[in-house]
Every structure is written in structure tokens, then in C-alpha cells.
Amino acid sequence: MGRFLLRRFVSSIPVIIGILALVFALARMIPGDPCRAALGERATDEICDAYNERYGLNEPILVQFGIYITDVATGDLGESFRFGVPVTDLLIQRLPTTIELAAAALFIAIIVGVPLGIISAYRHNSKTDVATMIGANIGVAMPVFWLGLMLQYIFAVFLRDTPLALPPSGKLDAGLIPIPFYEAWGLPQNGFMEFLSEFTLMNSLVTLQWEIFQSAFLHLILPAVALATIPMAIIARMTRSSLLDVLGLDYVRTARAKGLRERSVILKHALRNAMLPVVTIIGLSFGLLLGGAILTETIFNLAGVGKTLFDAITSRDYTVVQGFTLVVAISFVIVNLIVDLLYTYLDPRVRVS
Amino acid sequence: MNHDPDDQPLDSMEASDAIRDEVRMDLSGGDVSATTAGGLWRTAGREIVRKKSAIIGMALLSVLLILAAFAPIIAPYDPGRVLFDEGVSPRDPPCIHLFGCAEDQSQHILGIDGNGRDYFSRIVYGARVSLLAAFVAVLFAMFWGTIIGLISGFFGGWADNVLMRMMDVLLSFPSLLLAIAVVTVLGPGLINAILAIAIVTIPQYARIVRSSVLSIREQEYVSADLALGVTRWRLLAHRIFPNTLTPLIVIATLGVATAVLEIASLSFLGLGVQPPTPEWGSMLAAERNQVFTAPHLVFFAGLMIMWNVLGFNLLGDGLRDAIDPRLGR
Numbered sequence: 021m022g023r024f025l026l027r028r029f030v031s032s033i034p035v036i037i038g039i040l041a042l043v044f045a046l047a048r049m050i051p052g053d054p055c056r057a058a059l060g061e062r063a064t065d066e067i068c069d070a071y072n073e074r075y076g077l078n079e080p081i082l083v084q085f086g087i088y089i090t091d092v093a094t095g096d097l098g099e100s101f102r103f104g105v106p107v108t109d110l111l112i113q114r115l116p117t118t119i120e121l122a123a124a125a126l127f128i129a130i131i132v133g134v135p136l137g138i139i140s141a142y143r144h145n146s147k148t149d150v151a152t153m154i155g156a157n158i159g160v161a162m163p164v165f166w167l168g169l170m171l172q173y174i175f176a177v178f179l180r181d182t183p184l185a186l187p188p189s190g191k192l193d194a195g196l197i198p199i200p201f202y203e204a205w206g207l208p209q210n211g212f213m214e215f216l217s218e219f220t221l222m223n224s225l226v227t228l229q230w231e232i233f234q235s236a237f238l239h240l241i242l243p244a245v246a247l248a249t250i251p252m253a254i255i256a257r258m259t260r261s262s263l264l265d266v267l268g269l270d271y272v273r274t275a276r277a278k279g280l281r282e283r284s285v286i287l288k289h290a291l292r293n294a295m296l297p298v299v300t301i302i303g304l305s306f307g308l309l310l311g312g313a314i315l316t317e318t319i320f321n322l323a324g325v326g327k328t329l330f331d332a333i334t335s336r337d338y339t340v341v342q343g344f345t346l347v348v349a350i351s352f353v354i355v356n357l358i359v360d361l362l363y364t365y366l367d368p369r370v371r372v373s
Numbered sequence: 374m375n376h377d378p379d380d381q382p383l384d385s386m387e388a389s390d391a392i393r394d395e396v397r398m399d400l401s402g403g404d405v406s407a408t409t410a411g412g413l414w415r416t417a418g419r420e421i422v423r424k425k426s427a428i429i430g431m432a433l434l435s436v437l438l439i440l441a442a443f444a445p446i447i448a449p450y451d452p453g454r455v456l457f458d459e460g461v462s463p464r465d466p467p468c469i470h471l472f473g474c475a476e477d478q479s480q481h482i483l484g485i486d487g488n489g490r491d492y493f494s495r496i497v498y499g500a501r502v503s504l505l506a507a508f509v510a511v512l513f514a515m516f517w518g519t520i521i522g523l524i525s526g527f528f529g530g531w532a533d534n535v536l537m538r539m540m541d542v543l544l545s546f547p548s549l550l551l552a553i554a555v556v557t558v559l560g561p562g563l564i565n566a567i568l569a570i571a572i573v574t575i576p577q578y579a580r581i582v583r584s585s586v587l588s589i590r591e592q593e594y595v596s597a598d599l600a601l602g603v604t605r606w607r608l609l610a611h612r613i614f615p616n617t618l619t620p621l622i623v624i625a626t627l628g629v630a631t632a633v634l635e636i637a638s639l640s641f642l643g644l645g646v647q648p649p650t651p652e653w654g655s656m657l658a659a660e661r662n663q664v665f666t667a668p669h670l671v672f673f674a675g676l677m678i679m680w681n682v683l684g685f686n687l688l689g690d691g692l693r694d695a696i697d698p699r700l701g702r
Contacts, residue, residue, distance in 0.1 A: 038542030049558045157426075161682035163634055165641050166657060166675025169664045177665050311549030315638060319661070329550075330642060333557050345554050349546045356545075 024364065032357055039349045044088050047342045048081075058339050060101045097343035102335050107343035110328065112211055115347075116218035117191065117324035121316065122309045124244035129251040130302065136252075137259025137298075142286060144264060152256060159253030164312045168246040168319040175242060186242055189321040191220060193235045201227045243320040247312050251305035258301045263294040296367050303359025310348050420695035427691020433684030440500040448494035449480075452651040455489045463487050464660075464667040484669050487660055488649075495651040496673055502652040503681055506567050506645075507632040511625050513571035518578020519614075519621065525579065526586025527609055537583070540576035548573045548631075549638055556644040563652075566645035570635050574628055581624050585617040619696055627689035630682045637678045653678050 050057045054077055055068040063071070072078050075098075076087040091097070097107035140152045176188035187193070200217035202209055204227045217223045221240070224233040266272060267290055275289045276282075314326035321327070325344055332340035421427045440447060450456065460478075465485040468474035483493040521540070525533040543551065555569035589595065590613065598608055639645035640654030641661075648655055653674040660670035 034538060035541050035545050038538065039545055042542055042546075043554070046554050046558050051560075157683060157686060158679070161630070161634075161679045161686055163637055163641075163654075163675055163678045163682075165638065165661075166671070166678065169657075169661055169671050170668075170675070173664050173668045173671075177668075307547035311547040314549065314553070315641065318642070329553070333553065334643065338557075341554070341557055345546075345550060348550055352547055353545050 025361065028357065028360055032353055035353055036350060039346065039353070040089060040092065041085070043342055043346045043349070044085055046345075047338065048084075050338060057336070058098065058101065060336065062101070092346065097346070098339035100332070100337055100340045102332070102337040102340070107340055109211075110340065111325070111343070111347060112215045113218060114323060114325050114328045116215060117220075117322055118310075118313050118317070118326060120219055120221060121240065121243055121247060121322065121324060122306070122313060124240055125247035125309055125312075126251065126302070126306070128244055128248035129255055129305065132248075133252040133255030134259050134298065136256040138263060138286065138291070140256065140260040141263035141267065142282075149260075153260070156253040156256045159249045160257075162249060164246055164250060165315045165319055167249055168243065168316055171242045171246055172319070187235075187239050188242065189239075189319075191236065191239055191322055192232065193239075196232050196235055198224055198229060198232045198236075199227060243316045243322060246319075247309060247316045250312065251302075251308055254301055254305060254308075255298060258298050259294065262297045263290060266290045266294040269293075292366075296363065299359060299363055299366060303356055303362075306355045306359075307352055310352060417692070417695045421691055424691035424694055426687040427695065430684050430687030430689075430691060433680055434688060437500050437504060437681055437684065440497050441504050444497050444501055448491075448497040450491040450494040452490065452495045452498040453649050454491070456485065456491060457489045461485045461489055463489055464663060464670060466667070467669060483673050484667070486656070486670055487663065487667075492670060492673065495656060496653070496677055498651040499653045499656065499674070499677060500681075502563070502646060502650060503633055503637070503678070506563060506636045506652075507629045507681075510567045510570040510574070510632045510636065511628045513567070514574040514628070515578050515621065515625050517571075518575045519582050519617070521575065521579040522582025522617070523586060523609060523614065526583035527590065527605075527613065533583075536579070540579050543573065544576045546573070549635060552635060552639060553642070553644060556639060561644045561647065563646045563650070566636055566639045569639070570632050573635075574632070577624060577628065578621065581620050582617045585620055586613055589613050589616050623689060623693045623696060626685055626692055630685035630689065633678065633681045633685065 048054065053068070055071045056063045059067065059071060075091075076084050079087070095108050097111070099106050100110055103110060136152050136156075140149045143149050172188040175184065175186040179185050192198070198217075198220055200209075200214070201207075201223050202213040202217060207213060220236040221233065224230075224236060263286070267286075272285060272290050275285045280289070310326075313324060314330055316322070317324045317327035318330045325348060329341060329344045329348075331337075332344065456479075461481070463485065464487055465481065467482055467484040468478050468480055469482050470476055470480050474480065481491050481493065483491075483496060486492045486495065521536050525536045546554075552566075552569040552573045555572055556565050559565040559568065595608065595612060598612055603612075636645055637652075637654030637657075640652050641658045643655070643658060646652035646655050648659060657671055657674040657678075660667065660674075664671045
């Protein structure tokens with residue numbers, strides 16, 4: 021197992037180097053002077069000379085790439101000209117919002133998608149099955165930005181003044197400012213603590229700030245549902261088809277023949293095997309979530325990685341685009357690595373082969 | 374997706390070459406004529422009309438194709454024409470005489486957009502942009518993906534290694550993110566958006582073609598051709614390539630759906646089609662802040678995108694089931 025882990029880990033290194041090379045190349049392909057592209061209007065000749073010197077832009081391209089890799093390895097992703105802060109600091113502030121959103125969406129997608137798939141497979145060709153699959157087909161086809169806007173309209177306008185009304189945008193109600201847990205507990209402040217405290221739900225929960233927790237929770241519902249819809253539909257379809265395959269196997273017939281209850285046959289015997297492809301799909305949908313987060317955060321005005329990236333593109337803040345793209349792509353690789361390992365844990369046959 | 378070569382046509386070329394057919398029959402131990410390419414597609418054609426999903430998919434797409442082809446006849450107004458001189462005001466709600474809208478008002482069945490243009494006409498013309506952009510993106514990706522996959526699978530060795538590692542890197546990005554990065558470099562616009570979506574999807578086609586080539590390469594009829602002295606290029610062009618087409622077409626049909634969605638997403642973010650060209654994603658983006666006051670301007674554009682994606686998805690699913698029932702349920 022140890023050797024397998026190591027091999028799998030080593031095999032993702034070339035991919036990460038490839039990502040670095042691609043992001044580096046894309047940044048160099050932006051038309052015009054890289055200094056003026058990165059620093060924008062305020063760049064004078066002196067500033068640009070200093071900038072070129074600092075980032076080795078006068079060196080040969082391979083040396084530049086070496087410098088870039090070293091910078092990235094030491095956590096230096098450059099500085100945002102729009103915000104005037106290092107991109108790394110911006111990531112510390114913005115990443116937790118996106119992780120919270122993606123995690124909530126994935127949670128919804130799994131707890132709704134998997135049971136729907138199971139029911140569909142169990143009642144194969146019934147009305148429930150047909151309805152679920154029509155729903156899943158429509159769910160996959162829905163543009164996430166459209167769904168987000170429609171949810172905003174339904175829950176903030178149409179259902180206004182009913183108990184079902186939900187806030188259409190932002191992370192918290194206006195005027196609410198959460199106290200970071202390190203301040204509440206008298207802990208030292210540093211980058212990592214700040215990063216953790218930006219997980220608003222978690223932070224307000226551990227410091228017992230109920231009003232903030234409630235507000236953050238309500239604000240998270242609509243964007244999470246919008247983002248969850250496509251993965252949910254994909255997971256439901258995959259669970260259904262995978263479970264149908266497994267239910268046709270001999271060992272399931274044996275389980276039934278020996279008089280096990282249907283519930284036990286499906287949940288204990290069939291489901292474990294049927295979940296293998298579903299785990300892969302869940303891993304792959306993480307990419308969908310990250311892409312979808314750009315659209316969802318823009319619509320719901322959530323200051324996460326996606327919205328920051330979008331704003332950076334429109335304001336030509338290329339350092340931010342470059343840094344954020346890199347971090348998102350690398351986290352996607354890491355998630356896929358984790359999914360692979362999980363897969364090996366679930367299915368020992370993979371390790372053997 | 375697994376691609377099983379067993380139910381592939383043994384040969385898509387003419388069955389008239391008697392000597393070759395004889396050799397092939399000897400090697401494969403089967404009857405060639407029963408599984409010619411035409412036969413496969415005929416069977417698929419018969420199968421596909423039995424698939425409900427494919428029928429619904431084709432019906433949805435036919436509507437769009439009719440809208441796109443006859444846009445100038447169907448649309449009551451020019452999509453770019455501002456109608457303020459005809460007494461409309463920005464974001465007027467739909468007015469349909471049949472449903473009780475006053476006869477003295479001009480009829481606009483989906484209302485007026487923020488710039489005073491007939492929304493229905495823009496939706497109709499939007500079908501052209503959406504379909505065309507998605508098709509071009511998929512054809513481009515298919516072309517390069519096929520070339521890369523053929524080289525990789527057929528020649529193997531270092532070329533295979535280098536090409537496939539490059540594909541791995543492209544696949545390791547969330548597709549929309551990479552497309553955004555590419556458009557950021559190239560600059561916004563329809564052509565660049567198409568190019569970005571195409572680049573991002575090349576690996577899918579390259580991989581599927583490569584895996585088909587790998588399995589076809591091991592078939593007896595390929596060995597037979599090699600033994601008969603057929604050149605490698607001829608083999609590639611006339612034996613291997615035609616046999617990779619089946620999975621490729623299925624993937625491409627489903628790929629059009631993804632392309633439609635991603636081009637609309639890029640346009641929504643302001644990176645794709647630029648106004649005033651009528652395109653559903655950018656039309657939606659232009660009115661998104663008015664969703665609380667004029668929801669119809671957001672609703673119909675999104676509905677059309679969904680319609681389009683749903684059509685290609687259903688058709689792709691049906692096509693896949695018809696060609697190879699084992700590929701998916």
C-alpha cells in the first residue's frame with residue numbers, strides 16, 4: 021500500500037510541473053509588456069525596471085521559469101495591482117468562502133443524488149424512476165448562472181414575506197461583522213489563523229456567534245443549491261446505472277436467495293460495489309464545482325476565489341488571474357489524488373493490479 | 374468509456390477485393406459482409422428511432438434548427454433594431470394580442486429588452502450563434518484530437534508519451550477555468566471563445582481515439598493488411614481511422630452540449646460573444662441585474678440554453694445506446 025501511495029504521488033508531479041509551465045506560458049503570452057500587464061496604468065519606466073529586475077524578466081525564458089517555480093514554492097505569487105496586497109494574502113481571505121460553498125454544494129449533491137439514484141434503481145422503470153431521470157437530465161442541462169438567477173427571483177421576490185424567503189446575495193446580513201475565533205480566544209494572529217477564521221460558518225459556530233451563524237447559513241443555501249444541481253444530477257444518474265449493473269450480478273442473486281431482506285441486499289451488499297464509479301464521479305465533479313463557483317459567486321456576490329478571479333479578469337489584474345488559476349488547478353490535482361486513494365481503499369483490486 | 378472493438382465493422386472499405394476478403398475471413402473466422410460499416414449505421418438508425426430519449430432530443434434540436442435556418446422569416450423584427458420610435462419602452466413585459474394585450478399596442482411575444490429591441494427576435498437569432506459556435510468548437514477539437522489520438526495510439530513510443538502527458542495537463546484544469554485563462558490571453562470575442570472551448574476539449578477526443586486505435590491495431594485484419602504489404606499511412610487512413618469514428622461521433626454529440634453550455638458561460642462572464650450580437654449567454658448577462666424587475670428577460674434566454682443542451686445530451690445518450698448498448702444505460 022505504501023509503495024502504491026508513493027507511486028501515485030510521484031506520478032502527479034509531472035502534471036503539476038506541466039500546470040506550472042502552462043500557467044507561466046499563458047501569462048507570458050498576454051500581449052504587451054508583462055510589467056505593464058501586471059502593474060497596469062501606474063507602471064512608470066523606473067517601476068518597470070525594478071519589476072523586471074525583481075521577477076527576472078530580463079533573463080532567458082528558462083531562467084524566468086526557474087525563478088517562477090522558486091517563487092511559487094516559497095508562496096510568492098506576486099502582488100495584485102488592484103488591491104495592492106500579495107496574491108497569497110488575497111487567497112487566504114478568499115479561498116475559505118469558496119471551500120465552504122463547494123463543500124456545501126457537494127454535501128447537497130451527495131445526500132440528495134445518491135438516495136435518488138438508489139430509489140431509481142430499486143424501482144427500475146417505475147414512475148419514480150422516470151421522473152427522477154427526467155429531472156436529472158434537466159438538471160445536467162441547466163446553466164448554473166441561470167439557475168442561480170431564477171432561485172434569486174423565486175426566493176427573494178416571489179416568496180418575499182413568506183417563511184421561505186431567503187437572502188439573494190452576499191455572505192452575511194449588512195452590519196454583521198464576525199469576531200475571528202483567535203480574537204475571541206486570545207490566540208496569536210497569523211496567516212493560518214486568519215485563513216481558518218474566514219470559514220464563517222465554522223468560525224461563528226465555535227465562538228457561539230449564533231446570529232452570524234444563522235445569517236451565514238441562510239446566505240449559503242441558494243448558491244449551494246445552484247452549484248449542487250449539476251453534480252447532483254450526475255451523481256444520481258451514475259448511482260442508478262451502477263447499482264443496476266451490480267443488482268444483476270450473481271452474488272446479489274445469492275444474497276436474495278438466502279432470504280436476506282431487500283433493504284439489506286441493496287444497502288449492505290450491492291451498494292458498496294456500486295459506489296466505486298460514483299466515487300470517481302464525485303471526484304470529477306469537483307472540477308465542475310470549481311468552474312461553477314466562478315459563475316455562482318459572481319451571481320450571488322460572494323467574495324470567494326471565483327468572484328475575485330472574475331473581477332481580476334475584468335480589471336486586467338493578471339497577477340491575480342495567474343496565481344488563482346494555478347492554485348485552483350493544483351487543488352484539483354490534489355483532490356483527484358485523494359479520490360484515487362479513496363478508490364484504492366474502497367476497492368482492494370485496484371491495488372493488486 | 375470502454376470501447377470494445379468486437380462489434381466494430383471489420384472493414385469499412387469496399388468488400389469487393391476478393392483476395393483480401395478471403396484472407397480476412399480466414400483470419401477472423403467470421404463472415405465479413407454481415408458487419409459492414411453501412412450495416413452498423415443502418416442498425417444504429419433502426420435502433421435510434423426506438424429510443425425515446427433520442428427522439429425527444431431530435432425533436433428539441435429540430436425546433437432550434439428551424440429557428441436558426443429560418444430566423445429572418447420567423448423573427449418579426451431585426452434583432453439589432455431599436456424600437457423606441459414604435460412606442461415601446463425598455464423592458465416592456467410580453468404583449469400577446471391573443472392573451473388579452475390591447476390591440477393598439479404592438480405585439481412583442483417575449484417583451485422588449487433593456488435597449489428597446491424585440492426580445493423574441495433576438496432569441497430566434499441567438500439560435501444561430503449558439504449552434505454554430507458549438508459546432509465549430511467541437512469540429513475543431515475533434516480534428517486536432519483525432520490527429521493527436523491517431524499519432525499517439527498508432528506510433529506509440531515517445532510521441533505517445535509526450536502527447537498524452539500534455540493531454541493530462543490540459544485535463545487537470547477545471548475546463549471552464551482553463552477556457553477563461555485562454556480567453557484572458559487571447560482577448561474576449563466569439564472566435565477566441567470558440568478556440569478556448571476547443572482547446573480545452575481536445576484531450577477528450579485524443580484519448581478516445583487513442584484507445585480505439587490501440588484496440589484496433591491488435592485486430593487480425595490489421596495484421597493481415599500488414600502482411601499484404603499495405604503501407605502504414607494507408608492502413609491508418611483506410612482501416613484504423615474509419616473504425617474510430619463510432620465512439621468519436623457519440624462523444625462529439627455529447628460534446629456539443631458541453632460546448633453550448635461553456636460558450637454561454639463565457640459570454641455570460643463577458644468573455645465570449647460581445648453585444649450587440651444576439652447570443653443567449655450575453656443576453657442573459659446584460660439583463661441579470663434586472664432579474665427582480667424583469668425576470669422574463671433572464672428566463673427565456675436561459676431556457677433556450679437549457680433546451681439546446683438537453684437536446685444534444687438526449688440525442689447523444691440515445692446514439693450511444695443505439696450503437697453500443699453496453700456503453701451506458
